[in-house]
Amino acid sequence: xxxxxxxxxxxxxxxxxxxxxxxxxxxxxxxxxxxxxxxxxxxxxxxxxxxxxxxxxxxxxxxxxxxxxxxxxxxxxxxxxxxxxxxxxxxxxxxxxxxxxxxxxxxxxxxxxxxxxxxxxxxxxxxxxxxxxxxxxxxxxxxxxxxxxxxxxxxxxxxxxxxxxxxxxxxxxxxxxxxxxxxxxxxxxxxxxxxxxxxxxxxxxxxxxxxxxxxxxxxxxxxxxxxxxxxxxxxxxxxxxxxxxx
Numbered sequence: 001x002x003x004x005x006x007x008x009x010x011x012x013x014x015x016x017x018x019x020x021x022x023x024x025x026x027x028x029x030x031x032x033x034x035x036x037x038x039x040x041x042x043x044x045x046x047x048x049x050x051x052x053x054x055x056x057x058x059x060x061x062x063x064x065x066x067x068x069x070x071x072x073x074x075x076x077x078x079x080x081x082x083x084x085x086x087x088x089x090x091x092x093x094x095x096x097x098x099x100x101x102x103x104x105x106x107x108x109x110x111x112x113x114x115x116x117x118x119x120x121x122x123x124x125x126x127x128x129x130x131x132x133x134x135x136x137x138x139x140x141x142x143x144x145x146x147x148x149x150x151x152x153x154x155x156x157x158x159x160x161x162x163x164x165x166x167x168x169x170x171x172x173x174x175x176x177x178x179x180x181x182x183x184x185x186x187x188x189x190x191x192x193x194x195x196x197x198x199x200x201x202x203x204x205x206x207x208x209x210x211x212x213x214x215x216x217x218x219x220x221x222x223x224x225x226x227x228x229x230x231x232x233x234x235x236x237x238x239x240x241x242x243x244x245x246x
Contacts, residue, residue: 009095010225013085016072018095018227022149022234023072027065029142098224099231106216106236114209140241148234151189155214156221156229159185164222178222186214 008014079085163181168174190210194202221229 008085008091009228011085012072012075012079013087014091014095015225015227016076018092019149019230020069020072022145022230023065023068026142026145026149027062029138029145031062033139033142095228096231099228099235102220102228102232103235103239106213106232107240110209110212110216113212114205117208117212118205137242141238144237144241145234147237148230148232152217152221152226152230152233155185155189155192156218157226159188160218160221182215182218182222185218186211189214189217 160181163184164177167177167180172180190207190213193210194200194207200206217229217233220232
C-alpha cells in the first residue's frame with residue numbers, strides 16, 4: 001500500500017515528519033524576533049489556536065510548540081503500531097520538490113483564474129497597504145512558515161477534514177464531500193485574512209484570489225496530504241514576500 005507515491009505522502013510517518021521543521025523553525029523564529037514582546041509577531045491562525053489552548057492552561061511558545069510536537073509523535077506512533085510504513089529518504093526529497101513546484105505555479109495560475117473570473121480586473125493582494133509589507137525579510141520568512149503550519153492545520157486539517165467527515169456522515173460520496181468541504185473551507189480561509197489588526201482591507205479581487213488559493217490548498221491537502229500542503233503554502237508566502245522587496 002505505502003509503495004505508491006500517491007498514498008505515501010498521506011502517511012503520518014511522512015506527512016507529519018515533513019511538516020515538523022516548519023513548526024520548530026517558526027516557533028524558534030517567533031521567540032527570537034519577539035523577545036521584547038512575545039505576542040508582537042504571530043500568524044493569525046497561530047493566535048487563534050493559542051487562544052483556544054490558553055483556556056485549558058497551555059500558555060507560552062515552548063509549551064504550545066511542545067504540545068503540537070508531542071501530538072504529532074503520538075499520531076505517528078499510533079500509525080506505526082497499526083501498520084509499518086517504510087521510511088526512506090527519497091520520498092522526502094520528492095515531497096520537497098513537489099512543494100517548490102506547486103509554490104511557483106500557484107501564484108501564476110490562481111492569478112490568471114482571478115483575472116478571468118473578474119473580467120480582467122487585476123488581482124490586488126494589498127501588498128502596498130498591508131502592514132506586513134513594512135517587515136524585514138526575517139520577519140516575513142517567519143510569518144510565512146507560520147502560515148504554512150498553522151493555517152494549513154486550522155483550515156485544511158481541522159476545517160476541510162472536519163467538513164469532509166460531516167458530509168460523509170450525511171451520506172455524500174467521498175468525492176462530493178471533498179468538493180463541498182473544500183468550497184466551504186476556502187470561503188472561511190479567504191475571509192480570515194481580513195480579520196484582526198494585521199488583516200487586510202477587504203477588496204473583491206483579493207478575496208477572490210484567496211478563495212481560489214484556499215480551493216487549491218484544499219485540493220492539494222486532499223490529494224497529497226498535510227506535509228506537502230504546509231510546505232507549499234510556506235514557500236509560496238516566502239516567494240510572495242520576497243517579491244515585495246524587488
